[in-house]
Amino acid sequence: xxxxxxxxxxxxxxxxxxxxxxxxxxxxxxxxxxxxxxxxxxxxxxxxxxxxxxxxxxxxxxxxxxxxxxxxxxxxxxxxxxxxxxxxxxxxxxxxxxxxxxxxxxxxxxxxxxxxxxxxxxxxxxxxxxxxxxxxxxxxxxxxxxxxxxxxxxxxxxxxxxxxxxxxxxxxxxxxxxxxxxxxxxxxxxxxxxxxxxx
Numbered sequence: 001x002x003x004x005x006x007x008x009x010x011x012x013x014x015x016x017x018x019x020x021x022x023x024x025x026x027x028x029x030x031x032x033x034x035x036x037x038x039x040x041x042x043x044x045x046x047x048x049x050x051x052x053x054x055x056x057x058x059x060x061x062x063x064x065x066x067x068x069x070x071x072x073x074x075x076x077x078x079x080x081x082x083x084x085x086x087x088x089x090x091x092x093x094x095x096x097x098x099x100x101x102x103x104x105x106x107x108x109x110x111x112x113x114x115x116x117x118x119x120x121x122x123x124x125x126x127x128x129x130x131x132x133x134x135x136x137x138x139x140x141x142x143x144x145x146x147x148x149x150x151x152x153x154x155x156x157x158x159x160x161x162x163x164x165x166x167x168x169x170x171x172x173x174x175x176x177x178x179x180x181x182x183x184x185x186x187x188x189x190x191x192x193x194x195x196x197x198x199x
Contacts, residue, residue: 010076013068013069016058016061016062016064018130019065020061021046024046038141039134040134043126044123101161101165104160107147107154108139111139111150112135115138116135119138
């Protein structure tokens with residue numbers, strides 16, 4: 001997320017594994033400066049290498065992470081948030097009606113719902129941000145045929161949302177009983193509603 005020009009919030013701290021991956025990336029660039037890296041393949045190899053490393057080998061990266069943690073904590077002691085920044089990202093202008101229809105998912109989010117467990121399985125040490133980055137790369141590299149499948153799912157979900165939103169607006173009152181969904185809606189709900197709640 002872009003920060004404002006005056007925002008001096010300290011950079012977040014890095015884990016030992018993040019330092020390891022960064023080092024691997026730098027080594028790879030030195031050895032193969034003109035070679036483009038397939039991130040999914042590269043990250044898988046890093047994860048495999050990390051798993052087989054001894055604690056002694058990992059120690060150097062743990063020390064780097066410890067130093068970075070101290071740096072971060074020290075910088076945070078002197079950090080004063082910008083005026084009005086304190087609750088940024090937490091305050092909302094209005095509370096969401098729990099009876100409102102669940103928003104439709106984009107093709108990318110349908111793709112993520114299917115691929116996230118695979119990425120987590122291949123990279124158990126990844127945090128949320130690293131998983132999101134990897135999913136973004138996989139989506140960018142996905143075949144047009146694969147993307148079409150998820151775009152079709154997104155279109156069906158969008159149509160479901162529009163139908164439900166129209167019915168919701170007609171009811172007018174948020175606490176009015178919702179009409180029972182038809183068979184098409186059940187299929188759409190099975191595909192994504194449960195997954196969406198995890199996000």
